[in-house]
Amino acid sequence: MPLVRMRNLLASIDPDLSKKIGAVLQLTLLVLLVWYLLGRLSDLGWRDVLANLPTNPLFYAIFLFNFLLFPTSELLIYRRHWRPHAPSDKALFFAFLRKQALNDAVLSYSGEAFLFLWGRRNLTLGAHKIFAIVKDSTLLSAAVSSSATFFIVLIFWYTGGLETLLNGIPTSLPYIAAALTVGILVVPILLVFGKRILQHSRKELRRIAGMHFLRMMLFESLLIAQWSLILPEVPLLTWVGFIAAKLVLTRIPFMPNKELILLGLAVTLVAYIPTPEAALAGLFLANTALSQISNLLVIIVFGLLGLRKTPGAALPDEAPVTPPETTEQAHPAQQEANKS
Template sequence: MTPDSQGGATTADATILDPAPLKVSPRHWTRFVGPGISLLVLGAVLYQLRFLDMHLLWRMLPTNFAFWSAFLVAYMITPLSDWVIFRRLWNLPARGIPALMRKMVSNDLLLGYLGEVYFYTWARRNASISSAPFGAIKDVAILSALAGNVVTLLLVLFCWPFMGFLHRNVQGNSIEYSVLFVLGLSLVITFFRNRLFSLPAKELWIVTGIHMFRIFVSLTLTAYMWYCLMPDIDLVWLLLLNTMRLLVSRLPFIPNKDLAFAALAAFFVGHDNTLVAAMTLMASISLAAHLMVGAVLGALDLLKEGQTST
Protein backbone atom coordinates (compact mmCIF):
# COMPACT_ATOMS: atom_id res chain seq x y z
CA MET A 1 0.00 0.00 0.00
CA THR A 2 1.38 3.41 -0.97
CA PRO A 3 0.48 6.29 1.34
CA ASP A 4 -0.64 9.58 -0.10
CA SER A 5 1.07 12.88 0.59
CA GLN A 6 -0.91 13.39 3.81
CA GLY A 7 -0.02 10.08 5.40
CA GLY A 8 -3.14 8.10 4.48
CA ALA A 9 -3.79 5.55 1.77
CA THR A 10 -4.84 6.36 -1.76
CA THR A 11 -8.33 5.56 -2.91
CA ALA A 12 -6.96 3.07 -5.42
CA ASP A 13 -5.07 1.25 -2.70
CA ALA A 14 -8.21 1.20 -0.53
CA THR A 15 -10.04 -0.47 -3.41
CA ILE A 16 -7.30 -3.10 -3.72
CA LEU A 17 -7.21 -3.84 0.00
CA ASP A 18 -10.93 -3.90 0.55
CA PRO A 19 -12.56 -7.18 -0.48
CA ALA A 20 -14.88 -6.88 -3.44
CA PRO A 21 -18.53 -6.63 -2.45
CA LEU A 22 -20.41 -9.89 -2.57
CA LYS A 23 -23.92 -10.39 -3.83
CA VAL A 24 -26.44 -11.42 -1.25
CA SER A 25 -26.50 -15.19 -1.19
CA PRO A 26 -28.49 -17.47 1.11
CA ARG A 27 -25.48 -19.83 1.26
CA HIS A 28 -22.89 -17.24 2.18
CA TRP A 29 -21.30 -17.58 5.63
CA THR A 30 -22.47 -14.12 6.67
CA ARG A 31 -26.00 -15.53 6.73
CA PHE A 32 -25.13 -17.50 9.87
CA VAL A 33 -22.74 -15.16 11.69
CA GLY A 34 -25.32 -12.44 12.35
CA PRO A 35 -27.93 -14.80 13.87
CA GLY A 36 -25.15 -16.58 15.75
CA ILE A 37 -24.05 -13.35 17.42
CA SER A 38 -27.68 -12.50 18.11
CA LEU A 39 -28.04 -15.83 19.92
CA LEU A 40 -24.89 -15.07 21.91
CA VAL A 41 -26.31 -11.67 22.88
CA LEU A 42 -29.58 -13.24 24.00
CA GLY A 43 -27.62 -15.81 26.00
CA ALA A 44 -25.57 -13.04 27.57
CA VAL A 45 -28.79 -11.19 28.42
CA LEU A 46 -30.14 -14.21 30.32
CA TYR A 47 -26.80 -14.76 32.04
CA GLN A 48 -26.29 -11.13 33.05
CA LEU A 49 -29.76 -10.83 34.56
CA ARG A 50 -28.34 -12.51 37.66
CA PHE A 51 -26.28 -9.39 38.37
CA LEU A 52 -29.33 -7.16 38.69
CA ASP A 53 -31.32 -6.74 41.87
CA MET A 54 -34.40 -5.31 40.22
CA HIS A 55 -36.12 -4.34 43.48
CA LEU A 56 -33.08 -2.46 44.75
CA LEU A 57 -32.51 -0.88 41.35
CA TRP A 58 -36.12 0.30 41.18
CA ARG A 59 -35.87 1.93 44.62
CA MET A 60 -32.63 3.70 43.73
CA LEU A 61 -33.70 5.00 40.32
CA PRO A 62 -33.47 8.80 40.08
CA THR A 63 -36.57 10.75 39.10
CA ASN A 64 -34.72 13.73 37.66
CA PHE A 65 -35.82 14.33 34.05
CA ALA A 66 -32.47 15.94 33.25
CA PHE A 67 -30.67 12.78 34.43
CA TRP A 68 -32.64 10.52 32.11
CA SER A 69 -32.29 12.92 29.20
CA ALA A 70 -28.52 12.90 29.71
CA PHE A 71 -28.53 9.09 29.99
CA LEU A 72 -30.49 8.69 26.74
CA VAL A 73 -28.11 10.95 24.82
CA ALA A 74 -25.05 9.32 26.42
CA TYR A 75 -26.36 5.85 25.56
CA MET A 76 -27.17 6.71 21.95
CA ILE A 77 -24.12 8.86 21.21
CA THR A 78 -22.00 5.86 20.15
CA PRO A 79 -24.38 4.30 17.57
CA LEU A 80 -25.42 7.74 16.31
CA SER A 81 -21.79 8.83 15.88
CA ASP A 82 -21.06 5.58 14.04
CA TRP A 83 -24.07 6.21 11.84
CA VAL A 84 -22.81 9.71 10.97
CA ILE A 85 -19.45 8.18 10.01
CA PHE A 86 -20.87 5.39 7.85
CA ARG A 87 -23.48 7.72 6.43
CA ARG A 88 -20.57 9.74 5.08
CA LEU A 89 -18.60 6.72 3.89
CA TRP A 90 -21.44 4.57 2.51
CA ASN A 91 -24.52 6.80 2.52
CA LEU A 92 -25.85 4.41 5.19
CA PRO A 93 -29.62 4.79 5.63
CA ALA A 94 -31.26 5.31 9.01
CA ARG A 95 -32.24 1.64 9.14
CA GLY A 96 -28.58 0.92 9.83
CA ILE A 97 -28.88 2.46 13.32
CA PRO A 98 -30.36 -0.71 14.91
CA ALA A 99 -27.44 -2.71 13.48
CA LEU A 100 -25.02 -0.21 15.03
CA MET A 101 -26.87 -0.52 18.34
CA ARG A 102 -26.46 -4.31 18.15
CA LYS A 103 -22.77 -3.72 17.45
CA MET A 104 -22.46 -1.64 20.62
CA VAL A 105 -24.35 -4.16 22.77
CA SER A 106 -22.31 -7.08 21.40
CA ASN A 107 -19.08 -5.28 22.24
CA ASP A 108 -20.23 -4.41 25.76
CA LEU A 109 -22.03 -7.62 26.74
CA LEU A 110 -19.74 -10.12 25.01
CA LEU A 111 -16.25 -9.19 23.83
CA GLY A 112 -14.74 -6.05 22.39
CA TYR A 113 -14.77 -5.97 18.56
CA LEU A 114 -17.25 -8.85 18.27
CA GLY A 115 -19.75 -6.12 17.43
CA GLU A 116 -17.58 -5.13 14.47
CA VAL A 117 -17.82 -8.73 13.22
CA TYR A 118 -21.59 -8.55 13.45
CA PHE A 119 -21.76 -5.19 11.70
CA TYR A 120 -19.42 -6.43 8.96
CA THR A 121 -21.74 -9.36 8.20
CA TRP A 122 -24.73 -7.03 8.23
CA ALA A 123 -23.02 -4.58 5.90
CA ARG A 124 -21.95 -7.31 3.46
CA ARG A 125 -25.52 -8.47 3.14
CA ASN A 126 -27.04 -5.02 2.79
CA ALA A 127 -27.84 -4.35 -0.86
CA SER A 128 -27.79 -0.55 -0.42
CA ILE A 129 -24.05 -0.51 0.35
CA SER A 130 -22.18 -0.41 -2.94
CA SER A 131 -18.61 -0.48 -1.56
CA ALA A 132 -16.94 -3.30 0.35
CA PRO A 133 -17.15 -2.63 4.09
CA PHE A 134 -14.10 -4.37 5.55
CA GLY A 135 -11.56 -1.54 5.23
CA ALA A 136 -13.95 1.16 6.48
CA ILE A 137 -15.09 -0.85 9.53
CA LYS A 138 -11.48 -1.69 10.38
CA ASP A 139 -10.33 1.93 10.08
CA VAL A 140 -13.26 3.27 12.12
CA ALA A 141 -12.60 0.74 14.90
CA ILE A 142 -8.86 1.52 14.99
CA LEU A 143 -9.46 5.27 15.03
CA SER A 144 -12.02 4.87 17.81
CA ALA A 145 -9.43 3.06 19.92
CA LEU A 146 -6.76 5.62 19.08
CA ALA A 147 -9.01 8.59 19.91
CA GLY A 148 -9.97 6.98 23.21
CA ASN A 149 -6.32 6.33 24.04
CA VAL A 150 -5.34 9.93 23.31
CA VAL A 151 -8.14 11.35 25.49
CA THR A 152 -7.29 8.86 28.25
CA LEU A 153 -3.62 9.86 28.28
CA LEU A 154 -4.52 13.55 28.32
CA LEU A 155 -6.85 13.01 31.26
CA VAL A 156 -4.23 10.97 33.11
CA LEU A 157 -1.66 13.72 32.65
CA PHE A 158 -4.15 16.35 33.80
CA CYS A 159 -5.24 14.32 36.85
CA TRP A 160 -1.82 12.95 37.78
CA PRO A 161 -1.32 15.42 40.70
CA PHE A 162 -4.55 14.11 42.22
CA MET A 163 -3.88 10.38 41.77
CA GLY A 164 -2.80 10.20 45.41
CA PHE A 165 -6.49 10.15 46.35
CA LEU A 166 -6.70 6.66 44.82
CA HIS A 167 -3.48 5.11 46.03
CA ARG A 168 -4.63 4.17 49.49
CA ASN A 169 -6.22 0.95 48.15
CA VAL A 170 -3.94 0.34 45.16
CA GLN A 171 -1.26 -2.29 45.36
CA GLY A 172 1.85 -1.87 43.24
CA ASN A 173 1.82 0.23 40.09
CA SER A 174 -1.63 -0.63 38.71
CA ILE A 175 -2.31 2.82 37.29
CA GLU A 176 1.17 3.14 35.79
CA TYR A 177 0.86 -0.25 34.08
CA SER A 178 -2.55 0.69 32.66
CA VAL A 179 -1.14 3.94 31.29
CA LEU A 180 1.82 2.11 29.74
CA PHE A 181 -0.58 -0.33 28.06
CA VAL A 182 -2.63 2.50 26.57
CA LEU A 183 0.48 4.40 25.50
CA GLY A 184 2.08 1.31 23.96
CA LEU A 185 -1.05 0.48 21.98
CA SER A 186 -1.26 4.04 20.68
CA LEU A 187 2.38 4.00 19.62
CA VAL A 188 1.92 0.72 17.74
CA ILE A 189 -1.10 2.12 15.88
CA THR A 190 0.78 5.32 15.04
CA PHE A 191 3.91 3.47 13.89
CA PHE A 192 2.02 1.11 11.57
CA ARG A 193 -0.59 3.64 10.43
CA ASN A 194 0.37 3.41 6.75
CA ARG A 195 -0.13 -0.34 6.81
CA LEU A 196 -3.24 -0.35 8.99
CA PHE A 197 -5.45 2.26 7.31
CA SER A 198 -7.11 2.00 3.91
CA LEU A 199 -9.28 5.15 3.86
CA PRO A 200 -7.93 8.43 2.41
CA ALA A 201 -6.21 10.76 4.89
CA LYS A 202 -9.04 13.33 4.73
CA GLU A 203 -11.60 10.72 5.76
CA LEU A 204 -9.33 9.48 8.55
CA TRP A 205 -9.14 12.96 10.06
CA ILE A 206 -12.91 13.48 9.80
CA VAL A 207 -13.62 10.11 11.42
CA THR A 208 -11.14 10.91 14.19
CA GLY A 209 -12.84 14.25 14.80
CA ILE A 210 -16.25 12.56 15.11
CA HIS A 211 -14.81 10.06 17.59
CA MET A 212 -13.26 12.85 19.65
CA PHE A 213 -16.57 14.72 19.72
CA ARG A 214 -18.37 11.53 20.81
CA ILE A 215 -15.90 10.95 23.64
CA PHE A 216 -16.17 14.55 24.83
CA VAL A 217 -19.99 14.41 24.88
CA SER A 218 -19.95 11.05 26.67
CA LEU A 219 -17.51 12.26 29.34
CA THR A 220 -19.47 15.47 29.92
CA LEU A 221 -22.84 13.73 30.20
CA THR A 222 -21.43 10.99 32.44
CA ALA A 223 -19.96 13.59 34.78
CA TYR A 224 -23.32 15.40 34.82
CA MET A 225 -25.19 12.20 35.70
CA TRP A 226 -22.76 11.54 38.54
CA TYR A 227 -23.34 15.09 39.71
CA CYS A 228 -27.12 14.51 39.67
CA LEU A 229 -26.63 11.48 41.92
CA MET A 230 -24.01 13.17 44.12
CA PRO A 231 -24.56 16.96 44.15
CA ASP A 232 -21.81 17.45 46.75
CA ILE A 233 -19.10 15.64 44.79
CA ASP A 234 -15.89 17.58 44.10
CA LEU A 235 -14.76 18.30 40.56
CA VAL A 236 -11.53 16.42 41.27
CA TRP A 237 -13.48 13.20 41.84
CA LEU A 238 -15.43 13.67 38.60
CA LEU A 239 -12.15 13.96 36.71
CA LEU A 240 -10.60 10.98 38.49
CA LEU A 241 -13.63 8.78 37.97
CA ASN A 242 -13.88 9.64 34.30
CA THR A 243 -10.17 8.88 33.93
CA MET A 244 -10.56 5.50 35.62
CA ARG A 245 -13.61 4.73 33.50
CA LEU A 246 -11.67 5.48 30.31
CA LEU A 247 -8.77 3.31 31.46
CA VAL A 248 -11.13 0.39 31.98
CA SER A 249 -12.82 0.98 28.62
CA ARG A 250 -9.44 0.73 26.86
CA LEU A 251 -9.15 -2.96 27.76
CA PRO A 252 -10.69 -4.75 24.74
CA PHE A 253 -11.47 -8.22 26.12
CA ILE A 254 -13.39 -7.26 29.27
CA PRO A 255 -17.18 -7.58 28.95
CA ASN A 256 -19.47 -5.44 31.11
CA LYS A 257 -16.96 -2.62 31.43
CA ASP A 258 -19.42 -0.55 33.50
CA LEU A 259 -19.64 -3.32 36.10
CA ALA A 260 -15.86 -3.70 36.01
CA PHE A 261 -15.51 0.03 36.56
CA ALA A 262 -17.93 -0.06 39.50
CA ALA A 263 -15.85 -2.83 41.08
CA LEU A 264 -12.69 -0.85 40.41
CA ALA A 265 -14.21 2.24 42.03
CA ALA A 266 -15.00 0.19 45.12
CA PHE A 267 -11.42 -1.09 45.15
CA PHE A 268 -9.99 2.41 44.88
CA VAL A 269 -12.20 4.41 47.22
CA GLY A 270 -13.59 1.83 49.62
CA HIS A 271 -16.87 -0.05 49.82
CA ASP A 272 -18.78 2.04 52.37
CA ASN A 273 -19.09 5.13 50.28
CA THR A 274 -21.93 7.01 48.59
CA LEU A 275 -19.72 7.38 45.56
CA VAL A 276 -19.40 3.62 45.13
CA ALA A 277 -23.18 3.22 45.47
CA ALA A 278 -23.68 5.78 42.70
CA MET A 279 -21.15 4.01 40.46
CA THR A 280 -22.91 0.70 41.04
CA LEU A 281 -26.27 2.28 40.23
CA MET A 282 -24.91 3.76 36.99
CA ALA A 283 -23.43 0.40 36.02
CA SER A 284 -26.73 -1.34 36.75
CA ILE A 285 -28.70 1.17 34.67
CA SER A 286 -26.30 0.77 31.75
CA LEU A 287 -26.44 -3.01 32.02
CA ALA A 288 -30.25 -2.96 32.17
CA ALA A 289 -30.36 -0.77 29.04
CA HIS A 290 -28.01 -3.17 27.23
CA LEU A 291 -30.10 -6.16 28.27
CA MET A 292 -33.32 -4.56 27.05
CA VAL A 293 -31.85 -3.40 23.74
CA GLY A 294 -29.98 -6.68 23.22
CA ALA A 295 -33.06 -8.79 23.93
CA VAL A 296 -35.38 -6.76 21.69
CA LEU A 297 -33.01 -6.34 18.74
CA GLY A 298 -31.66 -9.87 19.03
CA ALA A 299 -35.17 -11.35 18.99
CA LEU A 300 -36.17 -9.16 16.04
CA ASP A 301 -33.02 -10.19 14.19
CA LEU A 302 -33.72 -13.90 14.71
CA LEU A 303 -37.36 -13.41 13.71
CA LYS A 304 -36.29 -11.69 10.50
CA GLU A 305 -33.84 -14.48 9.71
CA GLY A 306 -36.57 -17.06 10.29
CA GLN A 307 -38.93 -15.26 7.91
CA THR A 308 -36.17 -14.98 5.28
CA SER A 309 -35.33 -18.67 5.40
CA THR A 310 -38.96 -19.79 4.95
Protein backbone atom coordinates (compact mmCIF):
# COMPACT_ATOMS: atom_id res chain seq x y z
CA MET A 1 0.00 0.00 0.00
CA PRO A 2 1.26 3.54 -0.74
CA LEU A 3 1.10 4.71 2.90
CA VAL A 4 2.98 1.65 4.14
CA ARG A 5 5.64 2.12 1.46
CA MET A 6 5.97 5.80 2.35
CA ARG A 7 6.33 4.98 6.05
CA ASN A 8 8.95 2.31 5.30
CA LEU A 9 10.81 4.75 3.04
CA LEU A 10 10.90 7.41 5.75
CA ALA A 11 11.99 4.84 8.32
CA SER A 12 14.87 3.77 6.09
CA ILE A 13 16.32 7.30 5.86
CA ASP A 14 19.58 7.70 7.73
CA PRO A 15 18.91 9.69 10.95
CA ASP A 16 22.05 11.80 10.42
CA LEU A 17 20.87 12.67 6.91
CA SER A 18 17.41 13.64 8.15
CA LYS A 19 18.99 15.91 10.79
CA LYS A 20 21.08 17.62 8.11
CA ILE A 21 18.04 18.08 5.87
CA GLY A 22 16.08 19.54 8.79
CA ALA A 23 18.90 21.95 9.62
CA VAL A 24 19.11 23.12 5.99
CA LEU A 25 15.36 23.70 5.87
CA GLN A 26 15.47 25.64 9.16
CA LEU A 27 18.33 27.79 7.93
CA THR A 28 16.58 28.45 4.61
CA LEU A 29 13.40 29.53 6.37
CA LEU A 30 15.37 31.78 8.74
CA VAL A 31 17.21 33.46 5.84
CA LEU A 32 13.94 34.06 3.99
CA LEU A 33 12.30 35.58 7.07
CA VAL A 34 15.26 37.86 7.76
CA TRP A 35 15.41 38.95 4.11
CA TYR A 36 11.69 39.73 4.14
CA LEU A 37 11.87 41.78 7.35
CA LEU A 38 14.98 43.69 6.27
CA GLY A 39 13.16 44.61 3.08
CA ARG A 40 10.23 45.94 5.08
CA LEU A 41 12.54 47.88 7.40
CA SER A 42 14.29 49.53 4.45
CA ASP A 43 10.94 51.08 3.47
CA LEU A 44 10.75 53.10 6.68
CA GLY A 45 13.41 55.69 5.88
CA TRP A 46 16.13 55.49 8.50
CA ARG A 47 17.10 59.17 8.42
CA ASP A 48 13.56 60.17 9.32
CA VAL A 49 13.46 57.59 12.10
CA LEU A 50 16.76 58.70 13.65
CA ALA A 51 15.89 62.39 13.35
CA ASN A 52 12.57 61.98 15.15
CA LEU A 53 13.36 59.40 17.81
CA PRO A 54 11.54 60.26 21.07
CA THR A 55 13.85 61.33 23.91
CA ASN A 56 11.53 60.53 26.81
CA PRO A 57 12.78 57.30 28.46
CA LEU A 58 9.24 56.42 29.55
CA PHE A 59 8.38 55.97 25.87
CA TYR A 60 10.85 53.10 25.61
CA ALA A 61 9.90 51.67 29.01
CA ILE A 62 6.25 51.43 27.93
CA PHE A 63 7.28 49.92 24.61
CA LEU A 64 9.32 47.23 26.38
CA PHE A 65 6.48 46.48 28.80
CA ASN A 66 3.98 46.16 25.95
CA PHE A 67 6.39 44.03 23.93
CA LEU A 68 6.69 41.55 26.81
CA LEU A 69 3.00 41.74 27.75
CA PHE A 70 1.85 39.27 25.09
CA PRO A 71 4.25 36.40 25.87
CA THR A 72 3.69 36.94 29.60
CA SER A 73 -0.09 36.72 29.28
CA GLU A 74 0.23 33.70 27.00
CA LEU A 75 2.37 32.02 29.65
CA LEU A 76 -0.37 32.64 32.23
CA ILE A 77 -2.98 31.18 29.85
CA TYR A 78 -1.06 28.09 28.75
CA ARG A 79 0.96 27.34 31.88
CA ARG A 80 -1.78 25.38 33.62
CA HIS A 81 -2.06 23.06 30.59
CA TRP A 82 1.54 22.82 29.38
CA ARG A 83 3.90 23.46 32.30
CA PRO A 84 3.88 19.86 33.65
CA HIS A 85 4.81 18.68 30.15
CA ALA A 86 7.26 21.45 29.15
CA PRO A 87 11.02 21.76 29.76
CA SER A 88 10.60 24.99 31.80
CA ASP A 89 8.66 28.24 32.13
CA LYS A 90 11.51 29.96 30.31
CA ALA A 91 11.14 27.65 27.32
CA LEU A 92 7.41 28.39 27.18
CA PHE A 93 7.99 32.15 27.44
CA PHE A 94 10.51 32.12 24.60
CA ALA A 95 8.11 30.09 22.44
CA PHE A 96 5.37 32.70 22.98
CA LEU A 97 7.87 35.45 22.17
CA ARG A 98 8.56 33.79 18.82
CA LYS A 99 4.84 33.37 18.24
CA GLN A 100 4.34 37.10 18.73
CA ALA A 101 7.19 37.98 16.36
CA LEU A 102 5.81 35.78 13.57
CA ASN A 103 2.25 37.09 13.95
CA ASP A 104 3.24 40.76 14.06
CA ALA A 105 6.10 40.87 11.57
CA VAL A 106 5.30 38.11 9.08
CA LEU A 107 1.70 36.88 8.82
CA SER A 108 -1.28 36.68 11.15
CA TYR A 109 -1.72 33.20 12.65
CA SER A 110 1.68 32.02 11.44
CA GLY A 111 2.60 32.19 15.13
CA GLU A 112 -0.15 29.72 16.02
CA ALA A 113 1.17 27.27 13.43
CA PHE A 114 4.67 27.64 14.87
CA LEU A 115 3.39 27.14 18.42
CA PHE A 116 1.66 23.88 17.52
CA LEU A 117 4.80 22.55 15.84
CA TRP A 118 6.93 23.69 18.78
CA GLY A 119 4.58 21.89 21.16
CA ARG A 120 4.78 18.69 19.13
CA ARG A 121 8.54 18.79 19.41
CA ASN A 122 9.00 19.95 22.99
CA LEU A 123 5.98 18.83 25.04
CA THR A 124 5.23 15.36 26.36
CA LEU A 125 1.66 15.67 25.10
CA GLY A 126 -0.16 14.21 22.14
CA ALA A 127 -0.99 16.35 19.12
CA HIS A 128 -4.71 16.40 19.96
CA LYS A 129 -4.22 18.01 23.39
CA ILE A 130 -1.68 20.49 22.06
CA PHE A 131 -4.00 21.53 19.25
CA ALA A 132 -7.00 21.82 21.60
CA ILE A 133 -5.60 24.59 23.81
CA VAL A 134 -4.04 26.46 20.86
CA LYS A 135 -7.37 26.35 19.03
CA ASP A 136 -9.49 27.33 22.02
CA SER A 137 -7.23 30.21 23.02
CA THR A 138 -7.02 31.51 19.45
CA LEU A 139 -10.79 31.38 18.95
CA LEU A 140 -11.48 33.11 22.27
CA SER A 141 -8.92 35.81 21.48
CA ALA A 142 -10.61 36.40 18.13
CA ALA A 143 -14.03 36.49 19.78
CA VAL A 144 -12.95 39.04 22.41
CA SER A 145 -11.16 41.37 20.02
CA SER A 146 -13.80 41.03 17.28
CA SER A 147 -16.57 41.87 19.74
CA ALA A 148 -14.65 44.91 20.95
CA THR A 149 -13.99 45.96 17.36
CA PHE A 150 -17.67 45.60 16.49
CA PHE A 151 -18.79 47.92 19.28
CA ILE A 152 -15.98 50.40 18.59
CA VAL A 153 -16.98 50.59 14.92
CA LEU A 154 -20.56 51.31 15.97
CA ILE A 155 -19.35 54.11 18.26
CA PHE A 156 -17.02 55.32 15.52
CA TRP A 157 -19.95 55.46 13.11
CA TYR A 158 -22.22 57.25 15.61
CA THR A 159 -19.63 59.96 16.33
CA GLY A 160 -18.74 60.49 12.66
CA GLY A 161 -15.25 59.06 12.96
CA LEU A 162 -16.01 56.27 10.51
CA GLU A 163 -16.56 58.79 7.73
CA THR A 164 -13.17 60.34 8.51
CA LEU A 165 -11.51 56.95 8.24
CA LEU A 166 -13.21 56.18 4.93
CA ASN A 167 -12.28 59.59 3.53
CA GLY A 168 -8.67 59.15 4.60
CA ILE A 169 -8.37 55.53 3.45
CA PRO A 170 -11.04 54.70 0.83
CA THR A 171 -9.64 51.17 0.46
CA SER A 172 -10.38 50.42 4.13
CA LEU A 173 -14.08 49.72 3.45
CA PRO A 174 -13.56 45.98 2.72
CA TYR A 175 -11.55 45.64 5.95
CA ILE A 176 -14.25 47.37 7.98
CA ALA A 177 -16.96 45.21 6.40
CA ALA A 178 -14.93 42.07 7.11
CA ALA A 179 -14.30 43.13 10.71
CA LEU A 180 -18.01 43.78 11.23
CA THR A 181 -18.90 40.42 9.70
CA VAL A 182 -16.46 38.58 11.94
CA GLY A 183 -17.68 40.51 14.98
CA ILE A 184 -21.31 39.68 14.20
CA LEU A 185 -20.71 35.98 13.50
CA VAL A 186 -17.92 34.73 15.72
CA VAL A 187 -19.58 35.15 19.13
CA PRO A 188 -22.99 33.65 18.16
CA ILE A 189 -21.21 30.72 16.51
CA LEU A 190 -19.22 30.03 19.68
CA LEU A 191 -22.33 30.39 21.85
CA VAL A 192 -24.37 27.97 19.72
CA PHE A 193 -21.69 25.45 18.74
CA GLY A 194 -19.23 26.07 21.58
CA LYS A 195 -19.56 22.58 23.04
CA ARG A 196 -18.59 21.06 19.70
CA ILE A 197 -15.86 23.56 18.82
CA LEU A 198 -14.26 24.31 22.19
CA GLN A 199 -12.88 21.46 24.28
CA HIS A 200 -12.27 22.98 27.72
CA SER A 201 -14.62 23.58 30.64
CA ARG A 202 -16.74 26.73 30.77
CA LYS A 203 -14.80 27.92 33.81
CA GLU A 204 -11.49 27.56 32.00
CA LEU A 205 -12.85 29.21 28.85
CA ARG A 206 -14.04 32.19 30.92
CA ARG A 207 -10.58 32.44 32.48
CA ILE A 208 -8.88 32.41 29.08
CA ALA A 209 -11.32 34.94 27.59
CA GLY A 210 -10.85 37.20 30.62
CA MET A 211 -7.07 37.08 30.19
CA HIS A 212 -7.38 38.07 26.53
CA PHE A 213 -9.73 40.95 27.40
CA LEU A 214 -7.50 42.30 30.18
CA ARG A 215 -4.43 42.06 27.94
CA MET A 216 -6.15 43.94 25.12
CA MET A 217 -7.38 46.73 27.42
CA LEU A 218 -3.98 47.10 29.12
CA PHE A 219 -2.04 47.06 25.85
CA GLU A 220 -4.20 49.67 24.10
CA SER A 221 -4.33 51.91 27.19
CA LEU A 222 -0.54 51.86 27.51
CA LEU A 223 -0.23 52.56 23.79
CA ILE A 224 -2.31 55.72 24.19
CA ALA A 225 -0.21 56.71 27.22
CA GLN A 226 2.97 56.16 25.19
CA TRP A 227 1.75 58.39 22.36
CA SER A 228 0.47 61.06 24.76
CA LEU A 229 3.92 61.33 26.35
CA ILE A 230 5.37 62.53 23.06
CA LEU A 231 2.38 64.48 21.71
CA PRO A 232 0.41 65.69 24.74
CA GLU A 233 -1.42 68.30 22.65
CA VAL A 234 -3.37 65.61 20.76
CA PRO A 235 -6.84 65.10 22.34
CA LEU A 236 -7.47 61.76 24.03
CA LEU A 237 -10.49 61.06 21.81
CA THR A 238 -8.27 61.38 18.74
CA TRP A 239 -6.01 58.62 20.04
CA VAL A 240 -9.05 56.50 20.90
CA GLY A 241 -10.25 56.95 17.32
CA PHE A 242 -6.89 55.81 16.01
CA ILE A 243 -7.02 52.76 18.28
CA ALA A 244 -10.46 51.99 16.81
CA ALA A 245 -9.09 52.21 13.27
CA LYS A 246 -6.11 50.08 14.30
CA LEU A 247 -8.35 47.36 15.74
CA VAL A 248 -10.48 47.33 12.59
CA LEU A 249 -7.57 47.05 10.18
CA THR A 250 -5.71 44.39 12.17
CA ARG A 251 -8.59 42.00 12.82
CA ILE A 252 -8.42 40.55 9.31
CA PRO A 253 -7.02 36.98 9.31
CA PHE A 254 -3.70 36.32 7.54
CA MET A 255 -2.86 40.01 7.18
CA PRO A 256 0.89 40.45 6.52
CA ASN A 257 3.05 42.77 8.64
CA LYS A 258 0.55 44.66 10.79
CA GLU A 259 3.06 47.25 11.97
CA LEU A 260 3.70 48.62 8.49
CA ILE A 261 -0.04 48.76 7.83
CA LEU A 262 -0.51 50.81 11.00
CA LEU A 263 2.29 53.13 9.92
CA GLY A 264 0.49 53.71 6.63
CA LEU A 265 -2.73 54.40 8.52
CA ALA A 266 -1.02 57.00 10.73
CA VAL A 267 0.55 58.80 7.78
CA THR A 268 -2.77 58.81 5.92
CA LEU A 269 -4.74 60.22 8.86
CA VAL A 270 -2.16 62.88 9.74
CA ALA A 271 -4.33 65.58 8.16
CA TYR A 272 -7.05 64.90 10.74
CA ILE A 273 -4.76 65.15 13.80
CA PRO A 274 -3.93 68.64 15.20
CA THR A 275 -0.15 68.27 15.40
CA PRO A 276 2.83 68.83 13.06
CA GLU A 277 3.09 66.14 10.41
CA ALA A 278 6.80 65.55 11.02
CA ALA A 279 6.29 64.97 14.75
CA LEU A 280 3.45 62.50 14.23
CA ALA A 281 5.25 60.67 11.43
CA GLY A 282 8.40 60.50 13.55
CA LEU A 283 6.49 59.04 16.49
CA PHE A 284 4.98 56.22 14.45
CA LEU A 285 8.15 55.65 12.45
CA ALA A 286 10.06 55.18 15.71
CA ASN A 287 7.41 52.88 17.16
CA THR A 288 7.23 50.78 14.00
CA ALA A 289 11.01 50.56 13.70
CA LEU A 290 11.37 49.49 17.35
CA SER A 291 8.75 46.79 16.90
CA GLN A 292 10.18 45.52 13.62
CA ILE A 293 13.74 45.45 14.96
CA SER A 294 12.65 43.65 18.14
CA ASN A 295 10.73 41.03 16.15
CA LEU A 296 13.65 40.62 13.76
CA LEU A 297 16.07 40.05 16.64
CA VAL A 298 13.73 37.48 18.20
CA ILE A 299 13.46 35.58 14.92
CA ILE A 300 17.22 35.67 14.26
CA VAL A 301 18.39 34.81 17.79
CA PHE A 302 15.98 31.95 18.41
CA GLY A 303 16.31 30.74 14.84
CA LEU A 304 20.07 30.42 15.25
CA LEU A 305 19.70 28.80 18.67
CA GLY A 306 17.31 26.29 17.13
CA LEU A 307 19.88 25.42 14.47
CA ARG A 308 22.54 24.77 17.12
CA LYS A 309 20.36 22.40 19.10
CA THR A 310 20.26 18.77 18.15
CA PRO A 311 16.78 17.39 17.53
CA GLY A 312 15.11 16.35 20.77
CA ALA A 313 13.25 13.22 21.67
CA ALA A 314 10.63 11.66 19.48
CA LEU A 315 7.31 13.40 19.19
CA PRO A 316 4.71 12.21 21.70
CA ASP A 317 2.84 10.20 19.10
CA GLU A 318 6.10 8.52 18.09
CA ALA A 319 7.27 7.65 21.61
CA PRO A 320 7.57 4.01 22.66
CA VAL A 321 4.25 2.51 23.66
CA THR A 322 5.60 0.95 26.88
CA PRO A 323 6.70 3.54 29.47
CA PRO A 324 9.73 2.89 31.68
CA GLU A 325 7.56 2.00 34.72
CA THR A 326 5.78 -0.72 32.78
CA THR A 327 9.08 -2.10 31.56
CA GLU A 328 10.44 -2.34 35.10
CA GLN A 329 7.32 -4.16 36.31
CA ALA A 330 7.35 -6.59 33.42
CA HIS A 331 10.97 -7.44 33.87
CA PRO A 332 10.53 -9.93 36.86
CA ALA A 333 7.76 -11.73 35.00
CA GLN A 334 10.06 -12.15 32.06
CA GLN A 335 12.70 -13.61 34.40
CA GLU A 336 10.20 -16.20 35.72
CA ALA A 337 9.31 -17.14 32.16
CA ASN A 338 12.98 -17.62 31.36
CA LYS A 339 13.45 -19.86 34.44
CA SER A 340 10.54 -22.09 33.49
